[in-house]
Amino acid sequence: MARVIEFKVHGRAFVRIDLLKRVYPKSKSPGHVNLLEAVLEVVVGEFRMEIESHVTAQEIGRFHTRLTHLYDVLEGQPLLCVQPYGIAVSVDDLGHILVECRTVDASEENSVIARLLMDQTYLPPVIRQLSEAVSKFPAKGCASEASFNDVYEKQNMRPNLRKWFYRIYREVARRPTNLEYLRVALKGLLTVLRTPEAQTLSHYGQAIAFFQGHTDLWESDWTHLPEEYQGVFADFENALMREMELRAAPEQAPSLDELMERVRKLRTVDWEPYDPHWLVQIAREQLPEERWLPAALSICTICQRKSETRVEFINGSGLKKTGGTQPPNGNLILSHPSGGELRLDVRNKTISGIELPTVLGASSQESP
Numbered sequence: 001m002a003r004v005i006e007f008k009v010h011g012r013a014f015v016r017i018d019l020l021k022r023v024y025p026k027s028k029s030p031g032h033v034n035l036l037e038a039v040l041e042v043v044v045g046e047f048r049m050e051i052e053s054h055v056t057a058q059e060i061g062r063f064h065t066r067l068t069h070l071y072d073v074l075e076g077q078p079l080l081c082v083q084p085y086g087i088a089v090s091v092d093d094l095g096h097i098l099v100e101c102r103t104v105d106a107s108e109e110n111s112v113i114a115r116l117l118m119d120q121t122y123l124p125p126v127i128r129q130l131s132e133a134v135s136k137f138p139a140k141g142c143a144s145e146a147s148f149n150d151v152y153e154k155q156n157m158r159p160n161l162r163k164w165f166y167r168i169y170r171e172v173a174r175r176p177t178n179l180e181y182l183r184v185a186l187k188g189l190l191t192v193l194r195t196p197e198a199q200t201l202s203h204y205g206q207a208i209a210f211f212q213g214h215t216d217l218w219e220s221d222w223t224h225l226p227e228e229y230q231g232v233f234a235d236f237e238n239a240l241m242r243e244m245e246l247r248a249a250p251e252q253a254p255s256l257d258e259l260m261e262r263v264r265k266l267r268t269v270d271w272e273p274y275d276p277h278w279l280v281q282i283a284r285e286q287l288p289e290e291r292w293l294p295a296a297l298s299i300c301t302i303c304q305r306k307s308e309t310r311v312e313f314i315n316g317s318g319l320k321k322t323g324g325t326q327p328p329n330g331n332l333i334l335s336h337p338s339g340g341e342l343r344l345d346v347r348n349k350t351i352s353g354i355e356l357p358t359v360l361g362a363s364s365q366e367s368p
Contacts, residue, residue, distance in 0.1 A: 003133040005060075007087075007099045007126055009118050015087060015101045016041045019133055023054065033140045034058060040085055042101055044114045051103060055082045057139040062212055063087075064130035071123045077248045079212075079241065081205040088241065090248035095120050100246050104201045111201060113245070157206055160198070164189035165210050172222050176302045176314050179229070179268040186232065190260045193240075204240045211236045223347075224314045232262055274303035274313065279354070282342075286334050293332070296351050297344075312353035 008014035018039040024032040034057040042049045059080060066078035070091055078089045085103035092098075099116040157165065167185035171177055192198050193207060211233060222233050239259045241249035254262070276297045283293045300313040336342040340357025 003129070003136050005126060005129045005133060007089075007116055007118070007122070009116050009122065013044050013116055014042075015099060015114065015116060017055070017087075019055070019060070019137060022137065030140065034137075036060070036137055038082075040101075040103070042103070042114050044116070047112075047114070049103065049112070051085060053082055053084065055080070057134075057137045058213065059209060060130065060137065061134050061139055064127065064134050067123065067130065068127050071120060071127060074120070077238075077241065077250065079208060079237065079246075079248065081208040081212075084202060084205075086201065086205055086208070086244060086246070088246045088248035091120070097123065098247055100248060102201060102244060102246065115247075158198075158203055160192050161189070161203060161206055161210075164192060172225070177225060179226070179266070182225075182229070183263060183266050183268060186263045186266075187260070190256060190263060193243075194256050194260065199243070201244065204244050208237050208240050224350075226267070228262075228266055232259065232266065235259060235262075272303060272305075274301055274311070276300040278337075279344075282334055282337065287332065290332070293344075300351055306353075309356040310353065311356070313351060 003019040004016060005019070006014055006016040008016075018041070020037040020039065022033060023035040023037050027033040036055050036057060038053050038055045040049075040051045040053060059082065063078055063080040066076055067089060070076040070078055070089060074091050074095055076091075080087045084105075085101060088100045088102075090098050090100075097118045097120055099118065100113060101115075102111060102113045104111045164185055168182065168189065171182040171185060189207070193203060222230055225233075235254055236259070238250050238253035239256050242253040243256060276299075279297045279300070280294045283290070283297055287293055302314040304312050304314075306312055330346055332344040332346060334342040334344065336357050338357075342357065343355040344351055345353045345355070
């Protein structure tokens with residue numbers, strides 16, 4: 001039975017997606033089994049259009065999560081971008097909802113943007129339909145066990161994009177990440193996207209879908225990277241929405257040229273091995289009630305020394321592999337064996353860093 005997702009306003013104006021079935025229902029590959037057959041239908045005034053396409057279960061799930069967030073707090077820009085169309089939803093300060101659907105023909109030379117304006121009371125039925133679609137077509141397979149080819153083989157990627165997608169995917173998953181290689185890959189992707197032949201909805205849509213997939217398709221997200229790299233990754237979607245001329249793009253969204261300038265200025269730093277044994281030992285002694293903590297500290301084996309007292313870690317998949325109760329973001333305080341407080345920073349289910357007592361001085365070691 002098909003699942004319908006429909007944005008509809010007064011009269012016959014609507015944007016609707018019919019999710020029909022899984023294309024490869026018996027496949028064991030996450031990239032295959034999550035591919036859904038879909039039909040997009042747009043009716044605005046005398047204009048009517050129907051397009052057959054494919055979308056993934058993960059993309060429907062992410063769109064549901066983002067649209068629910070927009071309805072709850074009236075902020076965000078949910079975007080579902082699948083070749084050959086994209087659907088963006090945005091909200092203004094008065095709670096007015098704008099739904100934009102942009103699509104192109106087979107030649108990619110002609111495009112149409114349909115816009116529906118509604119208020120937030122129209123969203124609950126759509127959110128309910130998305131929830132039913134997620135229940136009917138749940139994402140299957142463990143992304144962390146899937147290779148790049150497993151996930152993206154059936155995505156019909158543009159060859160000139162696929163090469164750079166793979167390099168970015170590979171470097172983000174690598175521990176430690178080689179930031180120089182990652183910067184080169186980001187520059188390569190932006191170079192392609194800024195060429196005239198790549199200024200199409202399919203190129204931009206594939207790039208948006210690729211970066212959206214970091215939360216549930218990649219072997220690793222990018223939260224272990226330096227903040228300036230995380231900022232570039234986060235702005236890719238906004239920059240591409242701006243290039244697609246969608247009003248849902250944030251006012252401060254950078255252009256691809258501006259994003260390239262930021263990538264060129266990214267710093268590359270060296271990571272080094274770290275022995276967390278001493279941290280594990282004092283955590284067991286001083287905070288025995290935090291049963292998750294020794295396992296979380298034991299995987300803090302690669303670090304970057306930010307200053308004389310600050311050490312930051314790459315933690316792999318962090319507490320996702322340790323089990324136990326997940327701690328909130330914040331700080332834990334231990335007593336350093338040489339005196340003073342030792343602060344552990346808990347972030348995104350990992351120990352992201354430690355702050356050593358300033359009284360120890362530059363020549364002291366972390367461990368006693």
